[in-house]
Amino acid sequence: MSDTPIEYKPFFDASPLLGDAAALRTRMDQDGYLFLPGLLPSAQVASLHGEILELCREAGWVDAEGTPQGEPHLEGAEDWWEVYDRLQKLESFHALAHVPELTGVVEAIVREPVFPHPRNIARITFPGAAFFTTPAHQDFPLIRGTADTYTAWTPLCDCPEERGGLGILEGSHRVGLLPVHAAIGPGGTRVDTDLPDCVWRGQAMGAGDVLLFHSYTVHSGRPNVSRSDLRISADYRYQSVSQPVSPGSLKPHYERLTWDEITEGWQDRSLVRYWERLPLVVTEAGR
Numbered sequence: 001m002s003d004t005p006i007e008y009k010p011f012f013d014a015s016p017l018l019g020d021a022a023a024l025r026t027r028m029d030q031d032g033y034l035f036l037p038g039l040l041p042s043a044q045v046a047s048l049h050g051e052i053l054e055l056c057r058e059a060g061w062v063d064a065e066g067t068p069q070g071e072p073h074l075e076g077a078e079d080w081w082e083v084y085d086r087l088q089k090l091e092s093f094h095a096l097a098h099v100p101e102l103t104g105v106v107e108a109i110v111r112e113p114v115f116p117h118p119r120n121i122a123r124i125t126f127p128g129a130a131f132f133t134t135p136a137h138q139d140f141p142l143i144r145g146t147a148d149t150y151t152a153w154t155p156l157c158d159c160p161e162e163r164g165g166l167g168i169l170e171g172s173h174r175v176g177l178l179p180v181h182a183a184i185g186p187g188g189t190r191v192d193t194d195l196p197d198c199v200w201r202g203q204a205m206g207a208g209d210v211l212l213f214h215s216y217t218v219h220s221g222r223p224n225v226s227r228s229d230l231r232i233s234a235d236y237r238y239q240s241v242s243q244p245v246s247p248g249s250l251k252p253h254y255e256r257l258t259w260d261e262i263t264e265g266w267q268d269r270s271l272v273r274y275w276e277r278l279p280l281v282v283t284e285a286g287r
């Protein structure tokens with residue numbers, strides 16, 4: 001692993017291509033990602049962000065202004081679940097994965113009805129914990145099923161440069177599957193990123209901006225080096241209904257709760273176990 005700081009070039013803004021399915025596909029094929037600023041409904045994003053901050057407040061992680069208190073809390077540590085289990089139960093967190101603004105873009109890419117995976121992931125990234133930043137990785141080994149799976153990464157708060165965000169290694173989806181090494185940080189794996197003809201991209205992002213990328217595209221968290229700002233983000237994943245899905249993608253993130261526990265009391269019943277009503281091909285195998 002090189003210790004040279006990464007120089008990030010800005011993303012290509014693909015929003016002028018919205019509505020032109022062929023152009024979106026061409027750009028995804030070429031770069032391995034699409035950057036779509038402002039794609040998600042801003043009121044929905046702000047409300048979800050507020051709900052998650054409130055959970056953090058109730059656990060004493062942040063004060064009334066949302067400023068972190070005490071030591072950083074790290075994903076997977078014993079004290080993590082007090083907030084994360086409650087977060088997983090938020091209907092609004094899962095509902096955001098289904099907004100047509102986002103599923104419509106994926107449908108343009110896969111040219112078929114879209115299946116949003118139910119295993120939705122949130123990250124709460126504290127300042128002062130740069131060592132625990134999500135390492136560079138490809139999502140496919142963590143997802144399986146079909147390689148034609150796409151992750152939408154979205155910050156739920158504004159992310160100026162110092163709050164970090166996501167870096168994308170443009171063109172890396174063409175290199176194929178890379179050897180995986182154990183690493184510290186969410187996901188717990190990393191790949192070597194010294195790849196020919198690939199360019200790191202990353203920049204400040206706004207709440208509800210979307211980075212949509214292929215399951216082979218190498219990406220990594222960027223350290224939150226702000227003085228006192230949490231970064232809260234979501235990872236939602238999509239594929240076409242007809243392609244194979246791994247059983248793990250149908251389970252809750254971390255599998256600490258059952259779907260019945262997670263969805264208890266949800267208003268929109270169409271979001272509850274919706275995958276059981278779809279003609280999915282569920283298999284451990286899958287390329």
Ligand SMILES: O=C(O)CCC(=O)C(=O)O
Nearest residue numbers: 123134219220221233235
């Ligand atoms: O938000 C982050 O730290 C990165 C998340 C990520 O890359 C992932 O979950 O695959």
